[in-house]
Amino acid sequence: MAEQLNSMLSLRGLTRRFGGLTAVDAIDLDLAKGGLVSIIGPNGAGKTTLFNLVTGIDRPDAGTVHFEGQDITGLSPERLAAAGIARTFQLGRVFGNLSVMDNVLIGAHTRLRAVKPAVPAIGPLLELGLALLRPASVQAEEERLREEVKAILARFGERLLPRIDQPAYSLSYANRRRVEIARALALQPRLLLLDEPTAGMNPTETSEMQALVAELNAEGLTILLIEHKLEMVMRLSDRVIVMDEGKKIAEGSGEDVRSDPKVIEAYLGHGLSGTTEQESAA
Amino acid sequence: MTASAPEPLLALSNVDTFYGQAQVHFGLSITVARGHIVCLLGGNASGKSTTMKIILGLVKPRSGEVTFDGASLLGLSTPQIVRRGIASVPEARRLFADMSVRENILMGAFVRNDREAIAQDLDKMLTLFPKLGQRLSQRAGSLSGGEQQMVAMARALMSRPRMIVMDEPTMGLSPLYVDRVLELIRTINQEGVSVFMVEQNASLALEIAHEAYVLQTGKIVLSGPARALKDDPRVRDAYLGGSEAA
Amino acid sequence: MSSWLDYTINGLIVGNVYALVAVGLALIFGVSRLINFAQGSIYLVGAYIGWVAVVQLHTPLPLTIIVVAVAAAIVGLIIERFGLRPLQNSVRIAPLLATIGISFVLDQLVMLTFSPNPRALPSQLPEVRFQVGNGTIGPLDLLIAGVGITSALLLFVFLRYSKLGWAVRAASQDRDAAMQMGVDVNRVNQAVFGIAAALGGVSGMLVGMYYNQIDTAMSLQATLKGVVAEVVGGAGNVPGAVIGSLLLGLVESYGVAVFGTSYRNLFAFLLLVVVLVLRPNGLFASARQAPPEPLTGTFIAPSRPVRIPRWALAVAAAGFAILPLFPVSFYVLQTLINAWLLGMLALSLTLVAGTIGQVSLGHAALLAIGAYTSALLSLTLNVPVGLAVIGGGLMSAALGTLLISPSFRLRGHYVSIATLAIGEIVSLVILNWESVTRGPIGISGIPPLSLFGYDLISPTPIYWFSFAVMVVLALLQGRLLTSHLGRSFRAIRDDDIAARAYGLSLNRYKSLAFIFGGFAAGVSGGIAAHLYSYINHETFNTQQSILALTVVILGGLGNVVGAILGSVALVGLPEVFRIAAEYRILIYGIVLLLLVRFRPQGLLGTM
Ligand SMILES: Nc1ncnc2c1ncn2[C@@H]1O[C@H](COP(=O)(O)OP(=O)(O)OP(=O)(O)O)[C@@H](O)[C@H]1O
Ligand SMILES: Nc1ncnc2c1ncn2[C@@H]1O[C@H](COP(=O)(O)OP(=O)(O)OP(=O)(O)O)[C@@H](O)[C@H]1O
Ligand SMILES: [Mg+2]
């Protein structure tokens, strides 16, 4: 029971089928408050699909998702965002024509209070009215959020701040990914899901990102991470879950998992990349 | 650039590129020798993908020259360039999302007309990427990220190119497949295909490459034989400096 | 019972006719992700070339078909080469607008050459009829069915199994990537437009023979019905287009059987809306599928809007405000009043089409709702005109949003088609709901504008009034765009999945955009009703929706100042050059074409 109370996210028997293929097959997972669990597995194992199920982008065929003790299975992404779940997308989904600033401000949308009073029925009309009238409280809120966005962007050093007013489409691939992470942070999530945050980054940039994720985790943020860079996974995670063909094939500490023969067979292979990829950064 | 290299197959010389007012390349010069693997390293936003687009004719440089096999590519359209024997693995895959996996792979053979050999090559791709064999009729857009990357690779190989340019071919692949793809690149190179690739997985890429260039904010700051660069402390500096961001 | 059989047969025969257009549309959609609004014009051209061949040259049927096919194919090739190819690197909406422009130009050219009066196009087939139930089927029915089904099958096989067919599909999904495979995208498009145009031309001729009459109004009707059938079948799905057409024919036929002829189109558009709501990707596509992460670019042009300094805007506004104090003619004021009314509509459309990305082709419906509400309030309830106009705005905001809400879950071109249908439905309801709207007779004797008991009759006060209303609406909209709603709207436009993942409810924000925009459009309609003093169901038609869209593109999508500038330009320029009325649509078409060609992001840029 104590563990239940402490649990941030818990999945039971989560399943999603596409035609004959079971992309996610009866997955159980528990993530404690403040923890960092990584999901690894070969391509097509079902990791991204699992994220989609947790964040409401897709609905499970069976199984449940509990978040802070509440059953959230099948809720819409809007409600899950309001509940404090933020995610990044594997291939990137920034708002191309919005500036970096506006992209990240959208991340803070669920935290708007002054301009979005929680009044039933006429709430939307009030929102329209307040957006037009903009009383002092609304202006102050907007100003505070803008400052906050700058603070978030500062976490990425000089990569995004100088480009704050540029439209996102003009950024390079990796910088677009960073904007996504910044946007997720602006939600002040209780649970953050990162889908391959370091794709397209070189070893130096990867360790920069690794440091950021570690910092966020140390600040108390609960994180679920998908990553193929094993070195990073080993350093960051409390626990690693290995998926293959939709099923969980191993679970445990990074060291346990890495030496598990099933994992080596399905995921790591016998080559060198699993151990050398971050050599130059280490 | 290197003295020992055989005659160049691809050469960029003094290329300046702009997006509107913003300059991305400053007098960029790169050569790829016939039969070599050349790797382009560099931090984010340094202009690597733009270099690929220049070679393929998708972006035109403001000044400078690009030659392939001795002839200029600058006046040519992208399909014409491809027909000269250059295949590509684009950044972020760029699959035909609503076509099946099979159709995507076969699109790679669009410039060929030898039906039987194409069928054989398709079989070969499926042995290289067995995962795709089970997915042949699935819409490419619904594949997982790594599966898409495999399709992009297979599609590029289907044209039996003389040269292949790849923008981060191992992005999103699991370690097992990173090894396989790099191994594959080495194999096709031994079969005579020249390779020009952008790769973030630097230590592994330098393992298989003959030469490498390091790009920093649109300028080549280092170049030479891959082996030498791998041990060069400045390569690590270029990476650890983190100054490419500007 | 036997009469149901008759209606069924009749429905199939008519569906057969629709199929000819729908197949050509589906082919082009399959290639360029483009709903080709010019297909109806090619159909028209085909019919008239057929008329020339049959009536003046006395060609035999096989030769007629060949002549028409070749001539139409040439038109198709010209359209591709000069209308669409230059747009390859621009946004997805640019080619759609170009086809609208081309259809204006072609329709007008045909009208100027042949005059708008109907002509008889005699069938060249023997006059035998086979008795089926109480109806008959002739050889022409069979020929039409044969052409429709054969071409659908051939095209299906072509797209699915031929190398060129694959290239066609690949090019439509990612042009750059297709070029990187060595596909010569231009060649491919040429082939497709040639084929589709040949098919379209032959259909026009056959249908002309079928009804034994051709006229220049065929074009829009054909496009509308073809688009409905194609979308019902699943855009780009060639066999689906045939089935969709037959279904459309049947539904119309049964609808007419139960309710009468004036309900024919109503049923067509209701069918479309129902299908789109239940199966957003057409009947034959699976409904539940999380869309993949985007592999290519967006609908809106990446551009940086031109920033006009505030003082310059203030000076311009002041200039227009004091204009009536100078000795300008009533004619100039009248023209500018029209520009201000169009400006309000454009403000509304630029918000929903540009800012939140719901490209509406039925926007005139909002004008109609506002106009009828305001007219009826002042006429039957004696509400003061000023209040009645506001009432019209509110009604348009509320009712318009409600009516358009089924389209909120759709994407891209489907939104345009759904709104087009909703617009048509509104106009048909106005036509048929006689007890309230007075049906086809329309409403006459609408009182003039008045404020606080003073009637505004001469142009000067009307000018001031409409200008002031427009400026207020523009200022409000500008303020809206700089608020959190502005960025939320644009985020939804750029990527609705990511927007939802950050807590933005699509229904809520799309509703807000339509409420705000609906009010502006409703007010414009309301004012217009009191100016015209007579309105009917055709006062606010599809052509106005398209005109408004032209204005919005001209100014730059989402751009408030652009919308007003566009209105002044589009209303004013033809007046300045004293262009005769019959050439005006032609000019609009050409302007639209030049515009998307040289400045697809609009004069002032998209926001
Ligand atoms: N809509 C769909 N229809 C059919 N199959 C699908 C669909 N979506 C995903 N799949 C399949 O489900 C499997 C799991 O995909 P998922 O994206 O979850 O993999 P992943 O573990 O994230 O892989 P990667 O590391 O490559 O990103 C894949 O084999 C994919 O092809
Ligand atoms: N369409 C565009 N318009 C304006 N600027 C652009 C455009 N595309 C790229 N840029 C800019 O050009 C520079 C180089 O971009 P490029 O994509 O070549 O970088 P890259 O080295 O491939 O980076 P990454 O490792 O992140 O993929 C970046 O600063 C980017 O912001
Ligand atoms: Mg994935």
Ligand SMILES: [Mg+2]
């Ligand atoms: Mg790149």
